[in-house]
Amino acid sequence: MRVGVLTGGGDCPGLNAVIRAIVRKGVQEYGYEFTGFRDGWHGPLEGDTVPLDIPAVRGILPRGGTILGSSRTNPLKAENGVRRVKDNLAKYEVDALIAIGGEDTLGVATALSDEYGVPCVGVPKTIDNDLAATDYTFGFDTAVNIATEAIDRLHTTAESHMRVLVVEVMGRHAGWIALHSGLAGGANAILIPEQRFDLDQVCAWVESRFKIRYAPIVVVAEGAMPKDGDMVLKDQTLDSFGHVRLSGVGEWLAKEIERRTGKEARTTVLGHVQRGGTPSAFDRWLATRFGLHAIDAVRDQDWGKMVALRGTEIVRVPLRDATTQLKTVDPRLYTEAGVFFG
Amino acid sequence: MRVGVLTGGGDCPGLNAVIRAIVRKGVQEYGYEFTGFRDGWHGPLEGDTVPLDIPAVRGILPRGGTILGSSRTNPLKAENGVRRVKDNLAKYEVDALIAIGGEDTLGVATALSDEYGVPCVGVPKTIDNDLAATDYTFGFDTAVNIATEAIDRLHTTAESHMRVLVVEVMGRHAGWIALHSGLAGGANAILIPEQRFDLDQVCAWVESRFKIRYAPIVVVAEGAMPKDGDMVLKDQTLDSFGHVRLSGVGEWLAKEIERRTGKEARTTVLGHVQRGGTPSAFDRWLATRFGLHAIDAVRDQDWGKMVALRGTEIVRVPLRDATTQLKTVDPRLYTEAGVFFG
Amino acid sequence: MRVGVLTGGGDCPGLNAVIRAIVRKGVQEYGYEFTGFRDGWHGPLEGDTVPLDIPAVRGILPRGGTILGSSRTNPLKAENGVRRVKDNLAKYEVDALIAIGGEDTLGVATALSDEYGVPCVGVPKTIDNDLAATDYTFGFDTAVNIATEAIDRLHTTAESHMRVLVVEVMGRHAGWIALHSGLAGGANAILIPEQRFDLDQVCAWVESRFKIRYAPIVVVAEGAMPKDGDMVLKDQTLDSFGHVRLSGVGEWLAKEIERRTGKEARTTVLGHVQRGGTPSAFDRWLATRFGLHAIDAVRDQDWGKMVALRGTEIVRVPLRDATTQLKTVDPRLYTEAGVFFG
Amino acid sequence: MRVGVLTGGGDCPGLNAVIRAIVRKGVQEYGYEFTGFRDGWHGPLEGDTVPLDIPAVRGILPRGGTILGSSRTNPLKAENGVRRVKDNLAKYEVDALIAIGGEDTLGVATALSDEYGVPCVGVPKTIDNDLAATDYTFGFDTAVNIATEAIDRLHTTAESHMRVLVVEVMGRHAGWIALHSGLAGGANAILIPEQRFDLDQVCAWVESRFKIRYAPIVVVAEGAMPKDGDMVLKDQTLDSFGHVRLSGVGEWLAKEIERRTGKEARTTVLGHVQRGGTPSAFDRWLATRFGLHAIDAVRDQDWGKMVALRGTEIVRVPLRDATTQLKTVDPRLYTEAGVFFG
The missing domain is CATH 3.40.50.460 (Phosphofructokinase domain)
Structure with a gap:
């Protein structure tokens, strides 16, 4: 099994921790190989890859940013985008894709997975913490x-x-x-x-x-x-x-x-x-666990799913649900905070 | 209504944030008055108090430790302990007690509340995060x-x-x-x-x-x-x-x-x-919310309860349940972490 | 002996450490009393004072800002400014003044000391580190x-x-x-x-x-x-x-x-x-030493002087020299840094 | 010109910043090549080297420790130690050596330089700040x-x-x-x-x-x-x-x-x-400047010298003087601090 990994959208402390966890568990426990796609969906669209193995993820846990680079490229809006992505996955013999990103990046994964049969698993990333399906996203803390x-x-x-x-x-x-x-x-x-x-x-x-x-x-x-x-x-x-x-x-x-x-x-x-910059301990922990559970979802061939935090548990939710609903601040929480105003 | 507040056991970043939130909301929204008991259960046992009002809690949010002091005094083991506590509550015209502490401190609150009719509300505190009833305790982060x-x-x-x-x-x-x-x-x-x-x-x-x-x-x-x-x-x-x-x-x-x-x-x-030292942002947030919800429990006269975190919600649980069960590390979590060993 | 203290200009981490050192040494070793003037030269000009003793300086070492407040008030530009300052010093029985500030604040101290016979000692403060007479100023680090x-x-x-x-x-x-x-x-x-x-x-x-x-x-x-x-x-x-x-x-x-x-x-x-915010260890050390040496200058009645850092020594320099020369970046230093450009 | 670089003794935040500055300036301004010796004097003694060029020093400025490794090996105490060092310098065509270390490491450099004609330049390193010839050493801050x-x-x-x-x-x-x-x-x-x-x-x-x-x-x-x-x-x-x-x-x-x-x-x-861990800004600055001036000393063929901080200037002092005198705390400084005791 060869798994592709990409990171899309704005950078966020914890991205590297996700990548490291995916690769460490994938290689050591499941014997998978990996291909890194560069700069989000630009990578599969253009066939732009980087080697991704255990030496490549050494020492990246405490580092901000993403070793894979990022962009806002949307293959659904590119000419023959879906075909080019599928061709490149075939060319690099990539059997499954883990997309780490926010609303936009995961929206593409949803479409590719649900409509075009590309085996995708998602990891949510938004520094704003505004994704409905998960209690918290890494980077926010x-x-x-x-x-x-x-x-x-x-x-x-x-x-x-x-x-x-x-x-x-x-x-x-x-x-x-x-x-x-x-x-x-x-x-x-x-x-x-x-x-x-x-x-x-x-x-x-x-x-x-x-x-x-x-x-x-x-x-x-x-x-x-x-x-x-x-x-x-x-x-x-x-x-x-x-x-x-x-x-x-x-x-x-x-x-x-x-x-x-x-x-x-x-x-x-x-x-x-x-x-x-360097992620907080909480974000390293959450990102690491997201990575470990994302590669488990790949092993289970549980396509079209996203990992999410519920309480202290990591669960899987349908990508489709996850990316369509913004999590805004509950008015009760805002009112609760109001006691400190003035 | 006059509410007593005490902090017991080992100190923990966030204790002052709890105290501040209790007093701010209690005074501003409910018009309560407060009495600070010094050094945990030593305070009600010996009648050792400090003034506790809005000026007293100014500027304490980012500070570690506890302005009320702490100790491991257990009134249940002191001669006529329960009577002396009740007499002192009467003497200082304290109608309800908020105890902030761990297993031992809240164990006393449980007994006083359930067996001796002292109106108590608990706020959990353990830096080790080992209390079963709550996802996290402040100080741990x-x-x-x-x-x-x-x-x-x-x-x-x-x-x-x-x-x-x-x-x-x-x-x-x-x-x-x-x-x-x-x-x-x-x-x-x-x-x-x-x-x-x-x-x-x-x-x-x-x-x-x-x-x-x-x-x-x-x-x-x-x-x-x-x-x-x-x-x-x-x-x-x-x-x-x-x-x-x-x-x-x-x-x-x-x-x-x-x-x-x-x-x-x-x-x-x-x-x-x-x-x-100064609490992390997460601990200040959690401690503040625990304080706000503890004073709400007092207002609701919901005695014998403890505030707890479940996901992103603050809930109330019976003190009795909360203090009798240690939350240890789930073997699955430990196994999950093992991929990084060696 | 009663000593007045004021802080002027932009705030700077370390101001409180200076004040604390002045008061601790002044009270404990020399038996002086202190008057705090509020908001820089506004204090002596308007007779606006705050109590300044050992309890007042407790716990302020790690805190940013200044407990005395600050402003850019210039008594030399105020009507009868010098007279009002002298009258207020007399009214509060202040025998000497320690002014902590930058070019403007110390410029006033220079004039008062050299031209109007007000016994002044200066402590330099500029976060920009641009005062010629001292190797470093606190706050800069x-x-x-x-x-x-x-x-x-x-x-x-x-x-x-x-x-x-x-x-x-x-x-x-x-x-x-x-x-x-x-x-x-x-x-x-x-x-x-x-x-x-x-x-x-x-x-x-x-x-x-x-x-x-x-x-x-x-x-x-x-x-x-x-x-x-x-x-x-x-x-x-x-x-x-x-x-x-x-x-x-x-x-x-x-x-x-x-x-x-x-x-x-x-x-x-x-x-x-x-x-x-909280000063770095270096700034706390430098500010503390500036304070200790400023009160020594008062004891020595060494008026019109400013404390300064030379290497690892604290020295005294004439206020007049200190406040008239900007310390800009040596072109050699800038050239030296150029190896890392590009 | 080929320059060897080694780091000896206990690790210290700033070592990598020194190495980076030496290599950046040496390559870019003087066209030198470099050989990294591994683990202090063990490197030249055993002929254990690592490549040292601009890509090798990328990204190391904020990192603690030393990319060259360290040890307490003393070639003067090894059998035929001096001869083996000289043979290895000849073998690797190293024309000059920069030794970064404390009393012991620089003591070897002194002997090699003064007694055996090995062209050495020293950079002082002691986290304890106890070297007489320099106002401060990096790592201390x-x-x-x-x-x-x-x-x-x-x-x-x-x-x-x-x-x-x-x-x-x-x-x-x-x-x-x-x-x-x-x-x-x-x-x-x-x-x-x-x-x-x-x-x-x-x-x-x-x-x-x-x-x-x-x-x-x-x-x-x-x-x-x-x-x-x-x-x-x-x-x-x-x-x-x-x-x-x-x-x-x-x-x-x-x-x-x-x-x-x-x-x-x-x-x-x-x-x-x-x-x-990561060095403070002061230590990065000092270490960087030490590195820049050490390579300048090599260019000047000013052997047997050590770079040192005096006030805000970097100067050169004889290695011999630098390594023979411990800088202890001046009793006056200790007395000065005593005002805060109790």
Whole structure:
């Protein structure tokens, strides 16, 4: 048996841990051989491969990024894409494919598996933690730790200068990173894409903090938006999914808070540092277990499935279900967090 | 309503986050007042209290330890212990008690609640993660992160000198910290209390690592024990629970490995650094949510219950069930990890 | 003897360590009393004070920011500023003043000491490390560590996506943070305010990196500027010192690199996270020693002096000399670093 | 020109950064070729080499340990050692040798250079920072950061349980790590090899801390010793230098403090975690600069010299002077730190 492996979409701490676990168990326990496809679906589409064996995965557990490279290439949108993928799998004698990626990457795996008979197994990856079928995805815990450490640091600057500090974290469609890091970092307001925020309310929280001689931290997900009327339309852009979004909600928010409350406000946009570097212990553990269970699914020829975390167990779910539903922040959780606002 | 709060047993990152969440929600949403009892059950037993209000919990979220202090005092073993506790609760007009602690501390809460009618709610705390009723306890993730970072560091020393490095981590009765940090740190052997280890097998793993010109890391839980015959009896001591245990299994193991394989071996005992200092983001989040749900249980007068994590939900379970069952490492999980040994 | 203490300018990890050392040694060894002035020179100007004794400095060693608060208030520019300061010192019976701050804060101390006979001692503080009289200032090492850790993280994202990552770090007039973190982080180009950069050269470095299948990291100080002609004038603004500077050189650079090389480029602006949070061990050590030596200077009535680091020794230098000369990056050092570019 | 490079003695964060800088500058600017000798002086003695070129040093900057391996082999003590080294240098056509190491490794380089005409340049390495000729050695800052972080963590455990925590850090002959991490971590006593400690004094410090309801941290260098009479002789051993030393001064101290003060005391021995893993930004910077200047010394044929840090400058000093004098903690520095004891 020869198994192909690819990683697609944005990079995420833990990808290498998944790859290592797949290869270690596949070679040692099942005697499989592996082919690495380079840069996501670009690899099978163009026949771009790298050797993938035990020496290739040595020492990669603690490293961020992916040794296989990544891209957003979609073979379903390429001319004769499915045929070229199938031809290349045949050419490299690849009997099964493990695709590690998010909504887009796994969407392709779903189609190839369900509609075109390509034997695929999926491993979910989204740093935003917004996939419905799994309790957590790897990379998320690392991102939350990095954002929390940044918020810890910003508190002292806020206090020393009695300024508002706005921290923009990742999260276009779901506010998980904002919610978790905001709670862990002791933020005085958390703004998420799931609930349009009321600028007057935000300013009220800010001012109540100053009244007790403390300085507020506002954590805002990049996809958060104010209620109608608060936003100047020309600041809006369309993102790659065609949704309207603010360009730089953090900057905009700091300016508005400053204008309305008269308090100095500053923004920090954490950006790419949230998704790079060595994974947290939790993410290494989760990614490793995902890898071990993905290769078990291959052994079981359980095609069209994705591994997922439920409680402390790794389970398999249909790829089709997994990739069609966004997991957004439950309003009850957001309300629960509200006790710390202001 | 006046609510008493105490923390018992070994300290654990996240205790302060629980206390803060209880007080913030209790005061702001329910209008409760609070009394802090000092040093676990010593507080209600001796009437030793500290003020506990919103200013008292400011800034404590990121801090390790507990502002209330801790001890292993057991009022059930003290003369007239139950009576003295009840008298002190009456004296301080405390209507309900939230006990944050492990097996022992919550065992007292169970007895007081079930047998003596003291209105108690429990919050589980064990850095070893060995409580059956909850998926995770706070503090565990921090400990695993610290141990993993230490293992990361030790790899480079092992490689540079081609030595065996034995890392002894916490875990008297359960090997969760060893298993998680060993997997996350890429250890070449993980030894846990749940399964007596075979020294010949450990030495075989060690030697197979040297054969490919790499140096091995062995992670051993403090409560791990070799199979019969491997251990010199005079090295054994009885722990406080009356169980036989090795004093310093890490040191012993390094000496034995050195003697049998002829390779230099060194031990690092991580000790107390694993349980101190600022909690990880996950532990702050979990501890905060435990606190919020504990005060909700008080509001619901749901006595004799403990908050627990199930998947991503906080639930309530009977204190009695929670404190009587140790959660040990599932043999399947340990077998799963074995692919990385050697 | 009663000694006043104030902290001015931007906050910086280590300020609290200085304050603590001053108070501990002043009280314990010399029997002094202390008055804390709030928010830099605002404190003596307006008579705004806080108690400053041993309990007040407990536990502050590892904390970022300043318990005294800070501001950029300049009493020399306030109406009757000098008189009001002198009146308040008399009112609070303050016999000597220790000013902890940068060019501006210490400039005031110099004038008060040299021209108006106010007994002042200075402690240098600049996160940018750009004060000529001292080898290092506290806060700088922390900032460099934070920036280096961010660069470490960004490498994996750059490699996974074969993108250029531009990291904008602090440094308006001097490139010390860029130089040190760029070297420590293995950057492929480092751009500093002391030397206008050649965009063609930067693009050449970027492209040479891609040629060997690696992705480049470009570290740019916020005050770095391209050579004439490379910059669109309307992007320029005047900073508070009246100098022309780019607003957002990092963003601008990424766009230009993308336009010229056709490679995807992204920017991360580290911003305030570089100056907040717990100080590194080096900064705690340096700040503590600065504090101990500052109170010794008070005891010696050695007014108009500033403590400074020379090698491993703390020395005293005239405040006047210290605050008039910017320490910029030596061209030889920059050339030395050039071996790693490209 | 072909240059040999070796690393000897205990591993130390920054070794790889030195190697990388030597090779990058040597190849790119001077057109040199390199031979890596494996495991310190074992390499030239036995003719054990590894390829050393630009691809070999890629990605090693942030990694601890040494890609060349290390050992304590001393060719001066081997039969025909000098001749074998010279023969192997001739065999591999190595024209010059850069030795990176401590007292022992550089002592060999001194003899080879001064007495046997082997063209050698030295780079100092000692994690203990105890070499007289240089202000700092790389690795030291990393060790101090790790020890300080551990002390930070232990504070919260000490406070929560009102226990004495003894932290044993590295430093056989010099107390630099103890002094710096103790000061940076806010220890209540620091014990160093340079000054025999008085156990009564230590207990007095411990008790004064409890009197104000705080718990003490005692930092002790592994080579620290009590005054005569305090120590049971059978606990003593001879170290490899023939000096009497305590085996486990930390454990011994905790027991004695417990016995004398009646307070619970615990020990943490940091051990090898202090010397492994990724170097701090300062150490990467210093190590990189040492490497750049070492290859410059080779180009200048300035044999028998060692690079060293003086203030912020890298200078060259005679190897002979550098390796014969231990840099111990100046008593004035130790006295200065004493203000924080108790």
